[in-house]
Amino acid sequence: MFAQNGKILRVNLTNKQISTIKTEEYKQWGGGHGIGVAIFFDITKGKNIGAFDDDNVIAIVPGLFSGTLVPAGGRTELVGIQAQSYPYEWFSRSNIGGRLGNMLKFAGFDGVILEGKADGPTWISIIEGDVELKDASHLWGLDTYTTQKVIYKELSHGKGFDNWANTKSGRQTTQKPCVLTIGPAGENRSRIASILTDTGSGFGQGGFGGVWGAKNLKAISVVGTGSIDVADAKALLNARLWAENNYGANCDRPTAHFWQECMTSHFAGHPSRFWAPFDKYRRASGCHSCHLNCRPRTSTALGNDSTCMDSMFYQNWDIRKHGRISENSGKATDLAQQFGINTFELHTMLFYLNTLYNKGILGRGKKINTDLPMDKIGEVELVEDLLHKIAYRKDIGDDLAEGLPRAAERWGRLEEDQETGLLGDMFWGYPAHYDARAEVYWGYASIMSARDVNCHDFNVLSYWMPTVDIKEGRMPLVSAEQVARWIGEIGPYYDPEMVSFSTDNIYSVHMARTTAWLLHYSLFWKQSCGLCDNAFADFINPYRPDCRGLTPEGELKFYQSVTGEELSFDDSMEIGRKILNLDKAIWTLQGRHRETEKFPKYIYTLDAQSAAYLPGRPPIYYMPTMKDGKWEYQNVIPRHISEQEFEEWKTLFYELEGWDPKTGWQTRATLEAMGLKYVADQLNHSRKLP
């Protein structure tokens, strides 16, 4: 078996038993999410358990391509029952880049399965296949940065890792241990706690830091000096160079497309000015094996390796206070990473708290009584106090540590603030991201899964490219008609109308296909093989004469060179569909039903008024549309989702997936056709088959 070691580490924290699972038994699932969910399904007896239950199983599984040189292909997936979603703690996923996937593979394991709960603070040391559960009493209470440094010191016997370091067996490495750790927020079971490694790589969404805290698990350290075998080394090197030379950005002669610097799916992305922009003396940095190198390193180390929301969540307030993005933004970033708190939640939280403060509802002596110095918003003082309160559950931090919906519920504000949209939640209690009313497939895929789906595949063609170009008075790089033609050439649906976002098409079977495509593609290629969402799928590429991206040709080249197996793109999407069905079965066993798959009310009543990242008046959100056979980019907002038509769309989606439209549940026939009879049997046993 290529690209895998053949064994997955299984750690029972309750009885301290360490064992392994044969990777071969789960080969059909690829790696990452596929293997993680398959193992979760097999070893979690009752699926309807809470995030903080001892029985919650956490699977951390590198993508199949981790450790292989596939460009932007080294990511790792975590699955388990999440703490963040509201009102249900759905089975969910989170994803990390950085060094973890490579190190774990080189340490001899294809994944780590965590079960049970330790009887006291514990950390796990993995060195070249040797696994040890260690007392973490001295680490408990430390922030994420300090924890890593203490473990570095311990493992290097005080010598550090600036030279060849000896491991236990006498093998040597120049690479620091990769230490995944929670901060105080996780220790105190916050539902918005992250798990971090290095300075900016984290499992952010899902509140899995709190789940680790509930398990008394502080950290996992990995040192690997081994190697990974691939089927065809020459073909892999050639595929990498083919992709990089033909589709990658030329950093010495970059094109000037704004969206290449954003966290959206395109292979030609490059280092970005947007993250930690307060420091002009800087470099770009990249996750292992990545060709994009989207992350910043600064002369003060502030904001090192943090991108996107991690870098941005305080910038707006910083600008309002100081008229520019100052080092305060970088300090806020690092504080959030050190406390181990999900910045996506913090971003929306700051707007929410500030609105309540301005309305006289929140503040000292107010209905929501707090000594948070809201008048200092934009200063480090406010964000540090807020993060401290959340991490240690002090003051209103005890409410906020539960995430915004649960905090609003405690404050008696949930119904009102959800109805007005003030709370800002959009999918299962997660904050708004790309607006479900404009970029509907994003919203649909989020509701049909269990979190903000955060898959940008169609995001360049459906938002960034047309909206930015038209806003700035340019013709979009690629016409709407051309985009549609290309999409129509890609399986398994071969349907150009998948990318028509006109209001009369957003409730159609075409949009059901868009949603299914996004989920199936992401579940296999990104979340199971380990490709980065920032690079894949690649539909539009400014470095090609015809601007066409490398999807699906590139993915297939990588897969074949790594595994030696022929795989058609349509077959790969079928594996993604199968993985979705395993996820879906767990959700159903948790209580998911057609009736629960809904947006918050305001999505059905209030128009989307602005694009998330390009606000202004008039509101613009240019998307490809087709009417009477004519393709064009049209501004689709303001608009909202019709509840009745969304319900009708759900029927189309369920039918497309082979699920029962009345209940939204899977059918035995569909499951058995995919070789999932055992899943159907378990659903039937729980009376969850239609």
Place this chain on the structure above:
Amino acid sequence: MTEVNKSVPLSKGYLIVDNKKCTGCCSCMLACSLAHEGRVSFTLSRIQILDDPFRCFPNDIEIVTCHQCEHPECYLACPFPDEAFCIDSNTGVRYINEEHCTGCGLCREACILTPSRISFNHDKNVAIKCDLCQSTPYWDGRGEKVCIQVCPVKAIKFSTTKPVGHEGYNVNLRGDGWAKLGMSTD
């Protein structure tokens, strides 16, 4: 035993690097290992990247390459010179012939740079080092260097001129394009 003052020809090629341009993605390490060993590994790479994200730029990343030294202490320390540790008569490249290497480690210890530029294949018990891709059984590079080819930001370059001093191997490869991306060029 090798004579201490044995004269050796200069290498006709050198890797020069830009530590400020390197992104720490380690693609060069993975590609080096893949091209030479057919397997992907950090430890099997002839080039190493030292990376500490907790440090301030530019002291956070260092590209560690063999300098193809004028006075190669590694070669001179080898008990089996020109059999295990060799100098190519055409290119002057210092390289290790694994078939004759006994894995004694003397070359590793003799390297005057820190970390030692000699890596080690623990499974085969042989020392390994940069051969400027003269022998890449798993890559048909046609004379190209795989680390240079794979580096996405072109932070490594080949030079036929010997850099001055060990500091001379670290150069500025950042131009206007790099500045356009908002990165430092000074």
